[in-house]
Amino acid sequence: MGGSKGGGKTTVGYRYSWDIQAGLGRGPINEIVAITADKKTVFAGYEGQISSSTSIFIDKPNLFGGDDTGGEGGIQGIFEVAMGEADQVPTPNVLKLLSGLVPGFRGMVTTFFSGLISCYSASPKPWAYRNRRTTKGWDRDIVWYPEKCLIRLENTQAQIDGQDEMTPDVIANLRAIHAMNPAHILVECATNRDWGRGLLLNEDLDLDSYRYAADQLYAEGFGLCFRYNRQDSLDTFVQQMLDHIGAAQYGDLSTGKTTLKLIRDDYNPDDLPLFTYDNGIIAVQDDDSTSSDTAPNEITVTYHDPVTNSDGEVRAQNLGSIQSVGLISSSVEYKAIPTHELAARVAQRDLEVGSAGITRLVIQFDRRGGQLTPASCFRVSLPDRNIVNMVLRVSKIDEADTGALTITAVQDVFGLPATSYSSGQQGSGWTPPDKTAVPVTDMQLVELPYFSLAATLSAADLSFVSPEACYLGVMATAPTSFSVNYHLQSRAAGAKFADRGRGDWTTSATLLTEVGPLDTELHVSMTFPPVVGGGIIIGNEVVRVDAVDLVSGKLMVGRGCADTLPRWHAADTHLRFLGSIVETDGQEYMPGESVDVRLLTRTSIATLDASLAPISSVQMNQRQFRPYIPGDIRVNGVSYPSVVERAGIYVLSYAHRDRVLQADRLFDCTEGSIGPEPGVAYTITLTHQDSSEVVWSLETTEASVELPYESAGIIAIGAAVHILTLSSTRDGIESLYRYQAILPRGWYIPVVPVEPPEPEDEP
Numbered sequence: 001m002g003g004s005k006g007g008g009k010t011t012v013g014y015r016y017s018w019d020i021q022a023g024l025g026r027g028p029i030n031e032i033v034a035i036t037a038d039k040k041t042v043f044a045g046y047e048g049q050i051s052s053s054t055s056i057f058i059d060k061p062n063l064f065g066g067d068d069t070g071g072e073g074g075i076q077g078i079f080e081v082a083m084g085e086a087d088q089v090p091t092p093n094v095l096k097l098l099s100g101l102v103p104g105f106r107g108m109v110t111t112f113f114s115g116l117i118s119c120y121s122a123s124p125k126p127w128a129y130r131n132r133r134t135t136k137g138w139d140r141d142i143v144w145y146p147e148k149c150l151i152r153l154e155n156t157q158a159q160i161d162g163q164d165e166m167t168p169d170v171i172a173n174l175r176a177i178h179a180m181n182p183a184h185i186l187v188e189c190a191t192n193r194d195w196g197r198g199l200l201l202n203e204d205l206d207l208d209s210y211r212y213a214a215d216q217l218y219a220e221g222f223g224l225c226f227r228y229n230r231q232d233s234l235d236t237f238v239q240q241m242l243d244h245i246g247a248a249q250y251g252d253l254s255t256g257k258t259t260l261k262l263i264r265d266d267y268n269p270d271d272l273p274l275f276t277y278d279n280g281i282i283a284v285q286d287d288d289s290t291s292s293d294t295a296p297n298e299i300t301v302t303y304h305d306p307v308t309n310s311d312g313e314v315r316a317q318n319l320g321s322i323q324s325v326g327l328i329s330s331s332v333e334y335k336a337i338p339t340h341e342l343a344a345r346v347a348q349r350d351l352e353v354g355s356a357g358i359t360r361l362v363i364q365f366d367r368r369g370g371q372l373t374p375a376s377c378f379r380v381s382l383p384d385r386n387i388v389n390m391v392l393r394v395s396k397i398d399e400a401d402t403g404a405l406t407i408t409a410v411q412d413v414f415g416l417p418a419t420s421y422s423s424g425q426q427g428s429g430w431t432p433p434d435k436t437a438v439p440v441t442d443m444q445l446v447e448l449p450y451f452s453l454a455a456t457l458s459a460a461d462l463s464f465v466s467p468e469a470c471y472l473g474v475m476a477t478a479p480t481s482f483s484v485n486y487h488l489q490s491r492a493a494g495a496k497f498a499d500r501g502r503g504d505w506t507t508s509a510t511l512l513t514e515v516g517p518l519d520t521e522l523h524v525s526m527t528f529p530p531v532v533g534g535g536i537i538i539g540n541e542v543v544r545v546d547a548v549d550l551v552s553g554k555l556m557v558g559r560g561c562a563d564t565l566p567r568w569h570a571a572d573t574h575l576r577f578l579g580s581i582v583e584t585d586g587q588e589y590m591p592g593e594s595v596d597v598r599l600l601t602r603t604s605i606a607t608l609d610a611s612l613a614p615i616s617s618v619q620m621n622q623r624q625f626r627p628y629i630p631g632d633i634r635v636n637g638v639s640y641p642s643v644v645e646r647a648g649i650y651v652l653s654y655a656h657r658d659r660v661l662q663a664d665r666l667f668d669c670t671e672g673s674i675g676p677e678p679g680v681a682y683t684i685t686l687t688h689q690d691s692s693e694v695v696w697s698l699e700t701t702e703a704s705v706e707l708p709y710e711s712a713g714i715i716a717i718g719a720a721v722h723i724l725t726l727s728s729t730r731d732g733i734e735s736l737y738r739y740q741a742i743l744p745r746g747w748y749i750p751v752v753p754v755e756p757p758e759p760e761d762e763p
Contacts, residue, residue: 013120015073019097020113022127025227026195027084027109029133034174036309038064038125041162042075046169047176053088055080058115067119077115083136084108130306132178139192144201148214149184151223153177153339154531155307156548168546172533177306177338179223182245183214186260189238195230199258206257213260215485217245219504225306226336244334246349248375261375266604268435269391273371274379280368284382287360287408295354296330297321301347303337312340316347330354352413359411361392369405372397377412435482437601437608442477442508444576445597445618446537448584451562453624455664470589470620475506475537475576476599487600487607490585492593497610500585503599507577511538512553517566517640518670520546522555524575530555535578535666541567542578544666558668563628563659563736566640566669591622621736627680627728628662629735630654630703631669635724639670644724646744650707652684652726673703679730686748689721695748699729711746719745 031051035042040063043056050056058079065071080091088104094112095102109131117124134150135143143149154175163171187210190199199205217223224244228237242249246263275281297318304311321328332350337343363380365372372378377393392409399405448471454462474488488500509526529548530536536543536557541564547556560566589595598613632655635644644650657667658675667674684705686696696708709722722743728735 013067014122015067015116016118016122016124017077017115018113018117018124019093020117020124021094021097022111022113023105024109024111024129024131025229026137027082027107028136029083029109029131030136030178031132032081033130033132035130036128036161037075039161040064040125041160042127043079044160044162044166044170044174046167047173050081053081053083053085055091058113061116064118064125071119072121072125073116073119075115075117077113077117080112082110082112084110128309130309134178134180134184138188139194139196144184144187144191144207145211145214148181148218151179151181151218151221152531153179153221153223153342155305155339156529156532158305158307160307168533172531175307176531177223177225179225179338181214181217182222182224182241182247183210183217183260185224185226185241186210186238186249189228189234189241190258195228196234204257206252206255206259209259209261213247213262215502215504216262216264216266219484222342223338224336225304225338240336244336244346246346246353250374252373253370259373261373263375263393267377268605269379269389271605272377272379272391274381274389275363275365275369276381280365281380281382282364282366282404284364284380284385285362287362287410295358296328296351297325298327298329299347299351299354300329300331301337301343301350302331302333302335303340303343304335305340306338311335312343314340314343314347316344316351318351358413359390359392361409363392363407363409365405365407367405369407372405372407378409434480435603435605437483437603437606438479439608439612439614440476440479440486440599440601441614442479442574443597443599443614443616444475444537444574445595445616446473446475446540446582447471447618447620447623448473448582449542449562450624450659451535451542451662451664451666452578452582465624466588467625468590468622469624470591470593470622471624472585472587472589472595472597472618472620474503474583474585474597474599475508475581476503476583477508477574478505479601480603482603484602484604486602488583488585488597489600489610489613490587490595490597492587492589492595497596497598500587502602503583504581506581506583509555509575509577511569511571511573511575514571515569517568517642518559520557520559522557522575524553524555526550526553526575528577530577533666535561536575537578538569538573538575539567540564541569542666544668558666558670560631560669561666562662563623563626565629565737565739589620591620593620594618595620622733623736626733626736627677627730628657628659629728629737629739630682630726631657631667631671631674633669633726633739635741640739641741643742644744646711648712650709650724650743651704652707652724653704654682654726656680656703657728676701677730681729683725683727683729683734685725686743687723687725689723689742695722696751707743708749708751709743709746710749711744719747721745722748 031048034044043058056079058075061074061076063074082088082105084107086106088106090102090104093114135146154177156175160174189196190205191201222245248261250259252259299316301314302311334346372394374394377391380390380392381388391412393412394407394409396408485502485504488503489497490500491497507528509524512523512525515522529550530545532545532548534545536545542561544558544561546558594617596615596617598615600610600613601608633640634653635641636647636651656673656676658677660677661675681699681701684698685694687694724741724743725738727738
């Protein structure tokens with residue numbers, strides 16, 4: 001690493017290469033997202049890149065400055081990952097590193113690195129791994145309610161080390177947060193036989209309560225990222241989860257099963273049981289264990305951002321209380337919360353729950369109070385306290401030897417508008433919200449395209465999909481803010497409607513201005529932003545999200561992706577985010593079948609009657625098997641013209657597309673050639689507009705064709721407008737869409753085949 005004038009070599013430092021095996025924790029996990037050392041990115045992958053045992057080569061020898069003066073080398077070498085599968089065996093490199101009888105390290109995620117780790121200093125930089133686990137590592141590999149297990153969040157603002165050198169797919173994956181549904185965390189804590197309580201899923205848990213909570217948390221986007229390292233007891237960990245989401249978990253005496261109850265505005269006050277001194281209440285006293293006079297008027301929540309691997313803080317304040325009594329601040333750590341937005345919502349929740357002036361009571365009941373459960377709500381009428389109708393929520397239940405129940409309860413913040421006092425004053429005029437289930441008015445049915453199947457099915461499952469198989473996709477918008485989700489019912493023609501399970505609303509937006517076929521900037525009205533790199537469907541066109549500006553309401557997109565063509569769209573057209581929810585009924589249909597669908601809206605108190613639900617239909621068309629329409633279509637160099645300008649010659653060119661090779665990636669219509677898919681040919685026709693007669697047709701595999709068409713000079717008698725059509729075919733199946741353009745008045749010039757020369761007579 002150096003030299004001298006005398007020709008000899010002078011050692012100025014050393015490069016250090018190590019063989020290192022590391023254990024990351026219990027496995028298997030879903031994937032390793034990134035690796036950092038000294039806060040510098042050693043590895044960052046696209047989604048799913050390291051989702052199974054594999055090896056990669058890390059080539060960053062200058063990560064810490066290289067071997068120049070002042071540098072500390074870098075990382076360069078072979079990196080192996082063993083996910084801890086049940087059939088895992090040690091790799092040859094691990095066998096060389098360890099001696100004796102080497103285990104397979106099954107059930108544990110381990111890594112092995114061999115190569116350069118530093119220069120000048122023999123001490124390696126500390127490595128940190130960013131991992132994801134939601135659906136892997138469950139007991140017996142059985143994931144409860146897998147549809148709602150993963151909650152996708154993101155941090156679009158974080159600064160990422162080495163971002164300029166990364167591809168958009170990698171950057172999108174680093175910004176993505178794969179949070180876990182807290183209801184699923186609690187189910188796994190209860191049922192895991194290794195580190196959990198080992199309860200039986202169907203016998204020991206009230207699964208309806210957990211499923212309801214999972215649906216609600218999924219709809220709220222309330223996903224958590226937390227590692228249970230067993231330094232605390234399981235009870236402590238479970239209570240932390242409950243504190244994060246605002247819930248209670250208890251044993252229901254009526255069923256003998258463990259039940260989960262979210263503390264939410266999910267009740268109608270008039271439906272709650274009403275207790276008085278005449279029907280259950282024995283005595284009432286104030287709860288002196290907590291002073292409401294010093295309730296905090298500022299809550300500071302600390303959360304942990306997995307994208308930056310750092311803590312953040314948000315504050316919620318009651319400005320009126322601060323001005324009145326001064327600042328009374330309280331801090332709480334919710335380290336499982338992964339985003340600033342979610343932390344802000346929780347801070348506001350805690351501020352409202354801890355507000356000063358809320359009534360706290362200790363009520364003694366006779367056995368008629370036995371219907372109450374932890375976190376449940378009830379009403380009381382207490383004339384001696386001038387209370388006519390107050391909603392309380394149970395926080396604690398104690399049973400005395402005499403059989404009497406002592407219930408500690410707090411006035412529920414969601415029930416405050418329903419509270420009445422016998423003060424003689426005029427009522428507030430408050431009207432309870434209308435939670436009636438109303439019909440869905442905004443629904444779109446599609447046949448699922450190939451890229452949707454490639455995004456949701458494993459490679460093995462995708463290979464078993466029949467060419468004739470057709471699948472339904474359902475996208476719908478909530479008709480009211482109180483619509484939780486819906487029951488999906490479907491039928492093939494001639495059959496009866498069948499229940500297909502619950503579905504969730506698809507996040508949508510609205511175009512504010514019209515867009516042309518090749519416009520890439522959309523002005524939209526949106527509440528929640530789409531995922532960068534994800535898909536949007538506008539009408540029947542699929543577009544790719546390239547950038548989001550939520551402040552100005554702009555989306556930068558790639559047009560005409562997958563099997564679609566770029567189209568014109570009017571203002572007020574709905575956009576549906578394919579990265580959100582696209583439901584399916586799980587049925588396989590045949591080409592030509594017509595499928596009817598109706599959605600039964602669900603609120604917290606009602607489900608829409610089936611007779612009131614509108615019926616929509618879609619006809620199956622073998623979409624997932626059809627070849628893609630070509631991309632980058634040009635006539636005389638002009639992209640996707642609908643009307644072609646007059647010219648001396650007419651040249652049609654386009655780029656190949658390959659649905660299998662493209663898989664779940666969305667390439668826009670301007671991309672160069674991909675593929676083509678084996679067996680694909682292109683069909684080009686010229687059609688006389690007036691007579692609808694196809695005057696010329698060509699099937700070719702070439703990507704550029706000069707059309708046999710003339711329109712220059714004096715327009716001859718018989719000249720007419722002709723329609724140019726382009727489509728793809730494979731195995732007798734045509735692409736879903738055809739490109740068409742209007743040619744100026746002219747005529748088809750028959751192509752005269754060149755006759756081979758006659759053979760000469762031999763002498």
